[in-house]
Amino acid sequence: MPTPRSAPDRAPPTRSVPLVLLLALAATLTACGAPDGNVDLTVDDEIDMVDGLPVEVDGVPAGESVTVWARLVDAQNRPWTAWGAFEADGQGRVDTAAQVPLAGTWETVDPHGLLWSMRLPDGHHPDPPFALLTEPSHTIEVGADIGGRTATRTTVARQQYDPGVDESDVRDDELVGTLYRPPGDDPAPGVVLFGGSEGGLPAPGLPRALASEGYAVLALAYFGVEHLPAGLEEIPVEYGVDGVEWLATHDAVADAPIAVVGASKGSEYALLVGAASDLVGGVAAALPSGYAWSGLPAFEEQANAEVRSSWTRGGEPVDHLEIGGDARALGAIVDGLRGHPVALDVTYDAGIAAADEDERRAAELPVEEVEGPVLALAAGDDALWPARLADVIEVRAEREGVAERVTRSTAEDAGHLMFDQPGLPTTHMTGMPYVAGIWIDAGGEPSATAAGAREGWAHLTDLLADATSDRSEP
Numbered sequence: 001m002p003t004p005r006s007a008p009d010r011a012p013p014t015r016s017v018p019l020v021l022l023l024a025l026a027a028t029l030t031a032c033g034a035p036d037g038n039v040d041l042t043v044d045d046e047i048d049m050v051d052g053l054p055v056e057v058d059g060v061p062a063g064e065s066v067t068v069w070a071r072l073v074d075a076q077n078r079p080w081t082a083w084g085a086f087e088a089d090g091q092g093r094v095d096t097a098a099q100v101p102l103a104g105t106w107e108t109v110d111p112h113g114l115l116w117s118m119r120l121p122d123g124h125h126p127d128p129p130f131a132l133l134t135e136p137s138h139t140i141e142v143g144a145d146i147g148g149r150t151a152t153r154t155t156v157a158r159q160q161y162d163p164g165v166d167e168s169d170v171r172d173d174e175l176v177g178t179l180y181r182p183p184g185d186d187p188a189p190g191v192v193l194f195g196g197s198e199g200g201l202p203a204p205g206l207p208r209a210l211a212s213e214g215y216a217v218l219a220l221a222y223f224g225v226e227h228l229p230a231g232l233e234e235i236p237v238e239y240g241v242d243g244v245e246w247l248a249t250h251d252a253v254a255d256a257p258i259a260v261v262g263a264s265k266g267s268e269y270a271l272l273v274g275a276a277s278d279l280v281g282g283v284a285a286a287l288p289s290g291y292a293w294s295g296l297p298a299f300e301e302q303a304n305a306e307v308r309s310s311w312t313r314g315g316e317p318v319d320h321l322e323i324g325g326d327a328r329a330l331g332a333i334v335d336g337l338r339g340h341p342v343a344l345d346v347t348y349d350a351g352i353a354a355a356d357e358d359e360r361r362a363a364e365l366p367v368e369e370v371e372g373p374v375l376a377l378a379a380g381d382d383a384l385w386p387a388r389l390a391d392v393i394e395v396r397a398e399r400e401g402v403a404e405r406v407t408r409s410t411a412e413d414a415g416h417l418m419f420d421q422p423g424l425p426t427t428h429m430t431g432m433p434y435v436a437g438i439w440i441d442a443g444g445e446p447s448a449t450a451a452g453a454r455e456g457w458a459h460l461t462d463l464l465a466d467a468t469s470d471r472s473e474p
Contacts, residue, residue: 043142049421050454055070055144058093061088062091062092064092067084070142082119101113117425118427136165138160140155161209167180173246180204180208189214190253190258194261195266198224201221215464216252216253236313240273256468262283264416265296271288272311282464283370284463285375288393290391290394292310292320294351368400368402374405377419379414382414383442411452417430423450429446
């Protein structure tokens, strides 16, 4: 299943700002005339990806209506805008981090509201459904409008990643990946990162952010590019183990255990690779499944493809459950042809229901064989596959006597696209384009998905610090 490369609504591709509101906002952003010198705007000049964007406005008549707005333009020249209307208090002050907006793109007290609630105007299709930001930092313009004109404005620099991060292609021993090295020459703890069923090289946003935190990250493709298999079928676990070994012996990497991170479908692979390599010190499984599932053939082969496991180990297919219905042949997305986003979680529910207890037990991933901590990071409103698939990891760990090594975190009401850099607009991240105008339902309420991204980042960095610690020291 597709996973967050960085990050439409359940009805694609709407939930954009009504045109009349955008025209009014545009008018205020370009209003002529000298700003009121008594109005003061307070905002940080620079923020990083875990910071909110609280704004204070002072010098306004008590009770006056003030519209605070923020906007950025992404690498595709698409304008993203958020705004909130507030009433100045008795001291003539507005504080977006302490007041409930009277109207706007978010509805509660939220210092992050001006960031996650940014959205595209009518006429800008949210494909991709995330702001495409490719530079180490980008500029956010922030302003306050009073009486129909912009009284004050400024700019904020938001850092995506450290500009000193080094990126290099990896084409060695049949591996296909990208190595992201942190600034400086000192050896760094190592991380192997697997993406999901979108295939190809993992998107650069997350590995750049992790490299900025001091990790050497091998973002490893395992199908869908160059000489690798075209479809996600019978991918050898040994290929991932080779990636771990390659990174562990690289001169950029410290002599310590390697952490493995996998998102969505890549969570299955991460747990299998982590269980198979004694160089792995821990695994982060994001949007995870505790079962191995049947494979996903290349699109052009799906109609008549034989059901196979996604993975092999020692040359033999890994025991797996079969996705219910005819999802492989797109039979489960008939609604998509009618313009509705398609929720695939029911096909996984059907696969679980169709298997007997022995088959389910055989398809469980061997979490107990991972040396070190395991993080199972789930989204509570995941519409792509059920959040309860993370339960399987917990139940198996308890049964095998390793429950103390497993941390389960569920971001309630968050969707499948929450596992990415925090601080990005999530308004359109309730779905993702698939093919020929069909959208896959990712689930989630945008504010919850944004909160889940922040919580997930904190859990991930904690796991990586633990998993890559040198356990040879007393």
